[in-house]
Amino acid sequence: MNGAQAILESLKRENVDLVFGYPGGAVLDLYDAVYQARFPHILTRHEQGAVHAADGYARATGKVGVVFATSGPGATNLITGIATANMDSVPLVCFTGQVTNPLIGKDSFQEADIVGITTPITKHNYLVKRASELPRVIKEAFFIARTGRPGPVVIDIAKDVFTTVLDYEYPQKVKLRGYKGDFTGDEGQIRDVVEALGEAKRPVFFIGGGVTLSNQTEVMREIVKNTGIPVVSSLMGLGCIPAKQEGFLGMVGMHGSYAANMAVQKSDLLIGIGVRFDDRVTGKIDAFAPNAKIVHFEVDKAEINKNIFSHYPVIGDLRWSLPIFNEQLQGSGEDYLDRFAKWHKQVVDMDRECPFSYKTNDKVIMPQQLIDTVSGMVDENTIVVTDVGQHQMWAAQFFNSRNPRQFITSGGLGTMGYGLPAALGAKLGCPDKRVVLFTGDGSVMMNCQEMSTAADNNIDIKVVLLHNRVLGMVTQWQRMFYGKRYSQTLLGGKTDYVKLAQAMGMEACRIEKPQELEASLEKALNVKGPMLIDVMLPANEDVLPMVAPGAQLDNMVLGGAEA
Amino acid sequence: MKKYILAVLVDNKPGVLTHVSGLISRRAFNIESISAGYTEDEDVTRINIEVSVEDDRELEQVVNQLGKLIDVIKIVNLGLVDSIVRELVLLKVRATKGSLADIRNIVDIFRGNIVDVSPENVVIELTGSQSKINAICEMLEDFEIIEIARTGAIALSRGPIPIKNM
Numbered sequence: 001m002n003g004a005q006a007i008l009e010s011l012k013r014e015n016v017d018l019v020f021g022y023p024g025g026a027v028l029d030l031y032d033a034v035y036q037a038r039f040p041h042i043l044t045r046h047e048q049g050a051v052h053a054a055d056g057y058a059r060a061t062g063k064v065g066v067v068f069a070t071s072g073p074g075a076t077n078l079i080t081g082i083a084t085a086n087m088d089s090v091p092l093v094c095f096t097g098q099v100t101n102p103l104i105g106k107d108s109f110q111e112a113d114i115v116g117i118t119t120p121i122t123k124h125n126y127l128v129k130r131a132s133e134l135p136r137v138i139k140e141a142f143f144i145a146r147t148g149r150p151g152p153v154v155i156d157i158a159k160d161v162f163t164t165v166l167d168y169e170y171p172q173k174v175k176l177r178g179y180k181g182d183f184t185g186d187e188g189q190i191r192d193v194v195e196a197l198g199e200a201k202r203p204v205f206f207i208g209g210g211v212t213l214s215n216q217t218e219v220m221r222e223i224v225k226n227t228g229i230p231v232v233s234s235l236m237g238l239g240c241i242p243a244k245q246e247g248f249l250g251m252v253g254m255h256g257s258y259a260a261n262m263a264v265q266k267s268d269l270l271i272g273i274g275v276r277f278d279d280r281v282t283g284k285i286d287a288f289a290p291n292a293k294i295v296h297f298e299v300d301k302a303e304i305n306k307n308i309f310s311h312y313p314v315i316g317d318l319r320w321s322l323p324i325f326n327e328q329l330q331g332s333g334e335d336y337l338d339r340f341a342k343w344h345k346q347v348v349d350m351d352r353e354c355p356f357s358y359k360t361n362d363k364v365i366m367p368q369q370l371i372d373t374v375s376g377m378v379d380e381n382t383i384v385v386t387d388v389g390q391h392q393m394w395a396a397q398f399f400n401s402r403n404p405r406q407f408i409t410s411g412g413l414g415t416m417g418y419g420l421p422a423a424l425g426a427k428l429g430c431p432d433k434r435v436v437l438f439t440g441d442g443s444v445m446m447n448c449q450e451m452s453t454a455a456d457n458n459i460d461i462k463v464v465l466l467h468n469r470v471l472g473m474v475t476q477w478q479r480m481f482y483g484k485r486y487s488q489t490l491l492g493g494k495t496d497y498v499k500l501a502q503a504m505g506m507e508a509c510r511i512e513k514p515q516e517l518e519a520s521l522e523k524a525l526n527v528k529g530p531m532l533i534d535v536m537l538p539a540n541e542d543v544l545p546m547v548a549p550g551a552q553l554d555n556m557v558l559g560g561a562e563a
Numbered sequence: 564m565k566k567y568i569l570a571v572l573v574d575n576k577p578g579v580l581t582h583v584s585g586l587i588s589r590r591a592f593n594i595e596s597i598s599a600g601y602t603e604d605e606d607v608t609r610i611n612i613e614v615s616v617e618d619d620r621e622l623e624q625v626v627n628q629l630g631k632l633i634d635v636i637k638i639v640n641l642g643l644v645d646s647i648v649r650e651l652v653l654l655k656v657r658a659t660k661g662s663l664a665d666i667r668n669i670v671d672i673f674r675g676n677i678v679d680v681s682p683e684n685v686v687i688e689l690t691g692s693q694s695k696i697n698a699i700c701e702m703l704e705d706f707e708i709i710e711i712a713r714t715g716a717i718a719l720s721r722g723p724i725p726i727k728n729m
């Protein structure tokens with residue numbers, strides 16, 4: 001068995017059923033093995049597409065996404081995707097070809113220092129110079145990628161390793177002295193939280209992507225049901241609690257709901273679970289939850305006290321801590337539902353008074369109306385993927401997310417161009433679910449070549465294009481903070497996205513009038529196969545509410561129907 | 564700013580120094596000195612990092628972020644346990660027939676050694692605390708210091724327990 005075959009054999013042992021990638025000189029031997037083994041592989045049209053697709057696949061399935069790319073430019077094209085996955089803790093293993101051993105360090109053709117370049121944006125990385133190391137390294141890479149706080153791992157492999165024959169034996173166990181992958185902690189910390197809850201009058205759960213990543217949605221839902229404690233969510237936590245459940249206040253932060261932001265500011269015990277208190281959530285950190293003691297359930301010790309001081313840290317995997325927390329709450333003898341009923345009602349009333357809202361008219365389709373309408377047409381077995389910009393925030397605000405792993409978005413890095421390839425990956429990972437992408441006219445262009453991937457592989461995604469002819473999110477800031485000087489944010493409007501999609505081999509249609517919105521959407525969403533729906537929207541809508549950067553959360557510019 | 568010496572045990576594998584130095588620059592930590600060397604265990608390298616921090620929270624961040632690196636086995640803040648701290652310096656100093664005796668006197672007072680002599684200069688070797696090294700450098704300035712090489716601080720805890728068992 002040679003190195004290339006050993007890689008594919010190891011992937012089988014790791015239950016990898018699909019690889020995303022793009023060939024080239026340094027990985028010719030790997031691709032030859034793919035050919036001979038008929039290993040399932042999707043050829044994207046750009047390496048960035050491959051890594052985002054693997055990321056979408058991983059987020060939708062909970063499995064590790066796998067990528068192949070060649071050396072030099074192939075590998076550097078992965079960077080944005082690796083950084084995206086790293087920020088949102090997505091498990092990936094990326095195999096990159098490197099020049100042959102004797103040529104390393106000589107500025108050889110298509111050589112780039114991938115270990116050096118990816119060190120700050122990976123959980124771990126390797127340069128493999130000897131074939132005999134491959135089985136151990138691959139075993140470790142998958143283990144590291146999926147355990148603890150998940151993340152991307154890069155394995156850079158010298159070209160001659162692929163053709164070197166080795167004695168193949170896949171290790172049963174991982175032996176790493178500095179990483180155990182098992183993160184249980186101190187139950188006393190959980191007891192302290194339960195005790196603190198005994199004193200609290202206005203507790204709030206602030207949930208994030210960690211709950212989804214650790215597959216603890218069911219436990220979380222039970223805790224919420226049994227205690228009646230109001231819940232706010234980060235962008236990454238959407239779907240964990242059904243969006244329409246009473247007491248779920250939606251997204252918190254810069255474009256969070258009025259009730260979510262107010263609840264945090266009024267809270268006396270803010271219980272963060274699998275979150276990292278990002279600046280887009282907290283606004284002015286010194287004025288964030290000013291009356292609250294902070295509880296922080298978190299697997300990554302380095303997150304504790306990084307952005308905010310926590311009075312009650314609970315360090316450990318949520319797989320360990322949340323079930324114990326649940327048990328201790330049930331065993332405490334407290335009637336939390338009763339104790340927090342008044343507070344619960346108070347925030348629910350706030351939410352009713354000031355929900356996310358918008359006004360429609362008979363001239364133009366409103367972006368929020370579009371999301372709302374799509375949301376009403378699809379069942380709960382639908383994965384929503386977004387790009388980055390205003391449309392992303394509207395999708396977060398108005399799409400009725402009902403399940404985890406079904407709202408897929410680039411949160412931490414905010415990567416335009418993420419959506420289309422991620423949607424392909426999500427669909428390939430979950431063929432039985434419907435996949436809808438909400439994208440913008442700016443974002444979709446950044447990886448529009450992947451329409452070709454969708455068409456050639458007949459990957460059934462529906463691309464809903466929120467076509468406002470502007471880089472909307474940037475124009476919003478320019479409107480609010482830069483005297484409406486729209487510097488380099490107005491798109492010319494000459495590009496025909498319908499023809500573009502058709503040229504790539506997809507079906508496409510355009511919707512322009514509010515009167516035709518429902519019927520046309522209904523029709524388009526039910527077409528079999530990949531389809532782009534180009535929806536014309538006004539250019540000057542703002543995403544509201546908005547907390548200006550650096551302002552405190554209760555200092556919101558409101559809006560919507562009341563404004 | 565407060566200074567601490569962290570003793571960091573890492574896997575003796577390629578890429579480890581890239582990971583450690585990459586982390587330091589990415590998180591913008593203030594590092595005064597860093598040195599690395601083999602240990603009693605051939606699979607383990609010890610990295611000595613002298614770090615300056617504003618407060619305990621920053622110190623906690625440095626330790627926890629380093630601790631997250633997969634190849635880091637153990638970190639002990641030797642600034643917080645009773646320990647011996649040393650640095651080695653080599654100094655090349657201008658020396659004439661007339662000044663050699665004075666230089667030797669100073670070196671003796673600091674318990675250093677003159678390890679090389681040539682007609683125009685001497686090379687002095689000295690181990691000690693950083694303040695001692697700073698002091699000799701100050702004393703020798705009158706004679707013109709041509710070149711300095713310092714290792715940065717390394718440290719070992721007192722008592723029989725190695726940090727890997729702490």
Ligand SMILES: Cc1ncc(C[n+]2csc(CCOP(=O)(O)OP(=O)(O)O)c2C)c(N)n1
Pocket residue numbers: 387388389390391392414415416417439440441442443444466468470471472473474
């Ligand atoms: C790769 C990348 N470049 C630039 C940005 C900065 N940026 C954030 S939102 C945005 C505009 C997005 O425009 P569009 O996709 O049309 O979405 P809209 O806001 O109009 O809904 C830009 C340029 C980014 N997030 N990602």
Ligand SMILES: [Mg+2]
Pocket residue numbers: 389440441442466467468469470471472
């Ligand atoms: Mg736009």
